[in-house]
Amino acid sequence: MLEPSTQENLIRDFVRQVAKKYGRDYWLAKAREGAFTEELWGELAAGGYLGMMIPEEYGGGGLGLTEMAVLQEEMGHQGIPLLLLVVSNVMDALLIARYGSEEMKERYLPRLARGETRFCFALTEPTAGSNSFRTATQARVDGDSYVLNGQKMFITGVDQSDYLLVVVRTTPFEEVEDKRQGLSLLIVDRRAEGVSLQPLDMGVLHPETQFAVFFDDVRVPRGELIGEEGKGSKYLFDALNPERISAAAVAVGLGRFVLEKAVAYAKERVVFDAPIGSHQGLQHPLAIAKTNLELAALMTRYAAGLFDGGDKVTAAAYANMAKFAAAEAATEACDLAIEVHGGSGFSTDVDLITVWPLIRMLRTVPVSREMILNYIGEHVLGLPRSY
Ligand SMILES: Cc1cc2nc3c(=O)[nH]c(=O)nc-3n(C[C@H](O)[C@H](O)[C@H](O)COP(=O)(O)OP(=O)(O)OC[C@H]3O[C@@H](n4cnc5c(N)ncnc54)[C@H](O)[C@@H]3O)c2cc1C
Known part of the structure; x- marks a missing residue:
């Protein structure tokens, strides 16, 4: 249906109200200071918008991408777009909700919906570039943990996130028959030992900025694997x-x-x-x-x-x-x-x-x-x- 639904009109009205309250000047000031738009994020959480795509049983609104796209479009229209909204509350929330274990969904989804936790998404690597199948960040099993080594590039908002959803290779590229095999998705605590960040000097003015991320023997509990190993x-x-x-x-x-x-x-x-x-x-x-x-x-x-x-x-x-x-x-x-x-x-x-x-x-x-x-x-x- 091409006509916007009542709900979509309400979402657009909400963003216009929020834009009146905070506005482009607030967003620009945060971008220039390099600070997160914490108040705006809190407003989105309080209105139930961060959890829009999270299933109701985990504290979300149970709505779809159609409604979320209206929110994102209107935030762009008002000059206050947030990149972490896409990464944390669309991409990562969807992966956890669709493929995470029950325990993982209960642990992360309600907090994502309430705005109490944030995720970034780490796929790009300096050598693999657009060819994501050449991901070289490696996770090898050691007891009840994975041990991660590698580097990610241009990762948005890592400093403002609690967790990274990282695309890794649990089987090296050279050892798989089909390039699609051997990739896995892991949730990594940003503060875990061996995770280090290097801010990148980018020319894009935005409150959320990019980092190179290094993993040096980072131990990740095996329970942080999303779905099945190698099926990422x-x-x-x-x-x-x-x-x-x-x-x-x-x-x-x-x-x-x-x-x-x-x-x-x-x-x-x-x-x-x-x-x-x-x-x-x-x-x-x-x-x-x-x-x-x-x-x-x-x-x-x-x-x-x-x-x-x-x-x-x-x-x-x-x-x-x-x-x-x-x-x-x-x-x-x-x-x-x-x-x-x-x-x-x-x-x-x-x-x-x-x-x-x-x-x-x-x-x-x-x-x-x-x-x-x-x-x-x-x-x-x-x-x-x-x-
Ligand atoms: C501001 C910003 C934020 C970002 N945030 C994130 C993030 O949060 N998480 C994340 O994982 N990544 C992030 N990225 C990385 C982004 O997704 C990549 O930069 C993008 O996918 C391009 O990959 P690349 O830079 O490696 O370019 P390359 O793959 O090196 O490509 C360079 C050029 O070659 C062209 N090219 C390559 N292969 C082909 C081909 N087969 N045919 C035709 N042309 C080709 C490309 O189109 C491009 O023009 C971010 C990047 C920026 C700039």
């Missing part, structure tokens, strides 16, 4: 597809945020005795940007609905296409918004050049546009694998 790749896409849909929702929201600024300026700025928005050279690109953003919004909503409906294959196709469409639409909208502002577009007061790296990042993260196009070429169009 089977579970992983139940988190990676929602991540792509969430990234698309955030991109659509941020695209609306910048486009609205561009339209307001195009109406008010007069040069050559006419508002600049009266010139087709700007008006048509603005109209195209609006159309592309709304197309991406529809596709994102459709992808979220497919994921909630349980059709994994079609949901994966639309998750990839929605992420591509939304990231492209938002990047183009932001570039255009800067252009419309002329020289002012480069002033931090106008707050477009400040948001540009974040929007542009969504073309590459969580999965690059080239890898998305590879997926669509191979799995949607049925073309030969190109790499």
